[in-house]
Amino acid sequence: MDYDLVDVTDPADWLAYHAIRRQELFEGKGRHGIYDENYPGERAPNMHHYLLKRGGEALGTTRLELREGATAIFRLVAITAAAQGRGHGRVLGQMVEERAKAFGVTLLLVNAAPEAVGFYEKTGWHAHEWDREELVGIAATCVQMRKPL
């Protein structure tokens, strides 16, 4: 497997990270003018930002948010439109799960976009309401899911 899961620290990686998130999770879904690279809390110490690369090409992103109780939340999972449907999302999930396990995480949570629920079901997640108060704003229609590790 020639994939790399990069901890985003390099300026070029930050550019790719924000470009993928802005396009695939905001503008590509008709949400213009609201993506904020400096969203409050993004750089908190419990936030881990990942960029999936293959052959040097940036293919996808996610942010792992560590919580108390050996729990973590997958946030803003995205594969570039041109690369979707080729197994990269499954690889991103597997690689981030390994990082989560290394942090001692035993339970993953996500607010899944309705159109992505099938992806999560295929990769071992199940519907489970874990915090109804999160289902506001752009997450209002999301389906809460979990995956024990």
Ligand SMILES: CC(C)(COP(=O)(O)OP(=O)(O)OC[C@H]1O[C@@H](n2cnc3c(N)ncnc32)[C@H](O)[C@@H]1OP(=O)(O)O)[C@@H](O)C(=O)NCCC(=O)NCCS
């Ligand atoms: C959802 C997303 C991350 C999936 O990544 P991907 O690379 O396209 O998915 P993969 O090719 O690895 O698919 C893995 C499996 O899930 C299935 N799958 C992928 N997307 C699916 C979908 N939207 N609905 C149902 N099944 C889906 C695939 O068919 C595949 O199943 P298989 O192994 O039986 O063939 C990607 O499509 C994406 O970035 N979408 C736009 C942003 C988004 O909505 N993100 C989710 C926010 S919660």
